[in-house]
Amino acid sequence: MKKFLYSRKAAPYVFILPFVVTFAVFWLVPLIKSGIMSTQKILPGQETFIGIDNFTRLFSDRIFLIAVGNSFKYMIFTLILLIPIPMILACLVNSKLVRGRFKNIFKASLFIPALTSVVVAGTIFRLMFGEMDTALMNQFIGLFGMEPVKWLKGAATGFVALLTLACWRWWGVNMMYFLSGLQSIPEDYYEAASIDGATTWQKFIKITVPQLKPTFVYVLTISIYGGLAMFNESYMLYQGNNSPNNIGLTIVGYLYRQGIEKNDMGYASAVGVVLLVIVLAINITQLVATGTFKKEDDK
Amino acid sequence: MVFNSVFLTVLQVVGTLLISAFVAYGFAAYEFRFKNFFFVIVLLIMSVPFEMLMLPLYVQINDMGLSDSYAAVLLPFLANAMTIFFFRQYLVGMPKEIIEAGRIDGATEYGIFFKLIMPIMKPSFAAMAILNGMNSWNNFLWPLLVLRSSDKYTLPIGLNTLVTPYGNNYDLLIVGSFFSVLPILVLFLCFQKYFIEGMTAGAVKG
Numbered sequence: 001m002k003k004f005l006y007s008r009k010a011a012p013y014v015f016i017l018p019f020v021v022t023f024a025v026f027w028l029v030p031l032i033k034s035g036i037m038s039t040q041k042i043l044p045g046q047e048t049f050i051g052i053d054n055f056t057r058l059f060s061d062r063i064f065l066i067a068v069g070n071s072f073k074y075m076i077f078t079l080i081l082l083i084p085i086p087m088i089l090a091c092l093v094n095s096k097l098v099r100g101r102f103k104n105i106f107k108a109s110l111f112i113p114a115l116t117s118v119v120v121a122g123t124i125f126r127l128m129f130g131e132m133d134t135a136l137m138n139q140f141i142g143l144f145g146m147e148p149v150k151w152l153k154g155a156a157t158g159f160v161a162l163l164t165l166a167c168w169r170w171w172g173v174n175m176m177y178f179l180s181g182l183q184s185i186p187e188d189y190y191e192a193a194s195i196d197g198a199t200t201w202q203k204f205i206k207i208t209v210p211q212l213k214p215t216f217v218y219v220l221t222i223s224i225y226g227g228l229a230m231f232n233e234s235y236m237l238y239q240g241n242n243s244p245n246n247i248g249l250t251i252v253g254y255l256y257r258q259g260i261e262k263n264d265m266g267y268a269s270a271v272g273v274v275l276l277v278i279v280l281a282i283n284i285t286q287l288v289a290t291g292t293f294k295k296e297d298d299k
Numbered sequence: 300m301v302f303n304s305v306f307l308t309v310l311q312v313v314g315t316l317l318i319s320a321f322v323a324y325g326f327a328a329y330e331f332r333f334k335n336f337f338f339v340i341v342l343l344i345m346s347v348p349f350e351m352l353m354l355p356l357y358v359q360i361n362d363m364g365l366s367d368s369y370a371a372v373l374l375p376f377l378a379n380a381m382t383i384f385f386f387r388q389y390l391v392g393m394p395k396e397i398i399e400a401g402r403i404d405g406a407t408e409y410g411i412f413f414k415l416i417m418p419i420m421k422p423s424f425a426a427m428a429i430l431n432g433m434n435s436w437n438n439f440l441w442p443l444l445v446l447r448s449s450d451k452y453t454l455p456i457g458l459n460t461l462v463t464p465y466g467n468n469y470d471l472l473i474v475g476s477f478f479s480v481l482p483i484l485v486l487f488l489c490f491q492k493y494f495i496e497g498m499t500a501g502a503v504k505g
Contacts, residue, residue: 008329011408015325016337018318022378027344030355037355108491115483117437119455120476176494221346229348232439236459252350259354260444272351283346 037269047266054270064271066246067254073159074250075227078166082223083216086171090178091208107179110172121169122236126152129161129237137161152238155247162248165233170226174219181215182208217290221283228279231256251275301478304436304454307369311435312428315379319427320420322378323386324412328398338387344380350440357444367447376435382427389423390416425493429486436483454479 004010038054040047058064093106113121128136129151138148151157185207193203231252235241238248241257249257251271259268326338356375365371393416401411439455446452452460458479461472487494 006407006409008408012325012329012331012334014409015329015412016322019322019341019378019383020337022375023340023344026356026359026375027347027352030352030359033359034352034355104491108488111487112480112484115433115437115487116480117455117458117476118439119458120479123458123472123476225346225348229350231350252348255350255354265354265358268354272354275348276351279346279348279351280343 034269034272037266038273040266042264042266050266054267055274057267058270058274063246063249064254067249067251070247070249071228071230071251074162074166074230075224077159077163078170078227079220079223081163081167082170082174083219085167086174086219087178087212087216089171090175090182091204093175094179094182107176110175112172113169114173116169118169118232118236121165122233125161125165125168126237126239129157129164152248153244155245158237158243158247162233162237165237166230169233174223177215177219178212181212185211213290217287220286220290224282224286225279228275228282300452300454300457303451304479305482307372307442307453308432308435310369311373311376312432314373314377315382315431316424316427318377319379319382320386320417320424321412323383323390324416326383326387327390327393328395328416341380341383341387345384353441353444360445366445367451368445369451371445372438372442375441379431382431385427386420386423389420393419422493425490429490429494432486433483436479 005014037047039049039051041050041053089110093103130136130138131148131150131153132138133142133148135148135151137151141149149157151161189207189211190203193207198206229252230250234243234248234250234253241249241253241261243249252275255268255271255275258264258271326334326341360366360371365374397415397419398411401415406414437455438453439459442453443456443459446456449460454475458472458475461475
């Protein structure tokens, strides 16, 4: 037996065993359970099969649709804000414009927000976007002669606060991804281009952008996922899961509300299944469109 | 609370790095049946939102009798798909001669991994230590669900209890916040150099 375990045939299976076990116990079983639960009405100690009732109820649930709308809006805006800007920042940091020591300070200072807990960040941002005239953001817009705003009470302004928080936290992380992508581009490419007389702009478009594509796809994938599954930020900004008129409610927030706060596990599972389908559909479409799957096959 | 957080984070980082590296080596070094099948699962898991599985997983943990225990906080993340993927990308680029040399010298398959491969993975370990450490240290929602007794609370949950609808305890909150950022900041500043190197080496090549 021992000899078998040490043989070259068995070794790979032993190596991936921890993953397979974790996957089976903590992913596959809950996933199947979630699928089953989404077709049930669950009361303590009693489960009744109700078919697709949870889903039909879901699609006529006005609050759920608000949550879906919020999550999508958040995802789209984070894609617009959290991909191009960090990419440009990374190019700047990587270029010769920024010198040695400043480079490190710049990198560290952009990355530090990501290290802070969402609890801390949310609390600080809630204070910054407070209602009083003395809150930081109201003082700031006061400089331009604007009236104080009740930031978190309005749908649009609350959204601005949420996006500011997202930018502050994730610019640094995404910049790091792009930076690591940039540094794996061979210097020769740029030298060859210089010899051929390419301008900086041409180099950027013809070399940097195509070479960054894998990084870009990766960041896009995790941003779609992160945007649609956002919950913590809104939970902290609004001191809990209840925002005025549900302006900060997300899909996961709704799942949490139904499953934990109202203890309606069956209905909450249906929310989870819908979320899964949406995320997988978007990401698979995106990965096929950018040709990432094809590349996996080539290897 | 600080102790709980440090304890959990250290355990999580060490455990996740060891186990994920172990699995990643299996994917990178061998050809075997079902390899592609399992690797596709790794990729799929990376794009399944954890929040979606949260409730059934919570029920599952309760059924297993693990509720309100640290095992419940740690176990689901030990073989972390992101980390496995990252290590695998890093290892695919390593020269296969190392393995061959190890075999000729009579090392077992596992001996090769622990004695020869792990040392050359150092830069990628640093990068993943920061990312995993950061996630574990700041993990909020899952511990909030699983942990019930207040003596087991981690720092983010503890801080959150200071935030109440009836007025917040800002003095404590700010001090707590400062101490919650400090350790991870030190960790980051120490490993910063390796962090980018490691990310570049393994990172996102495909």
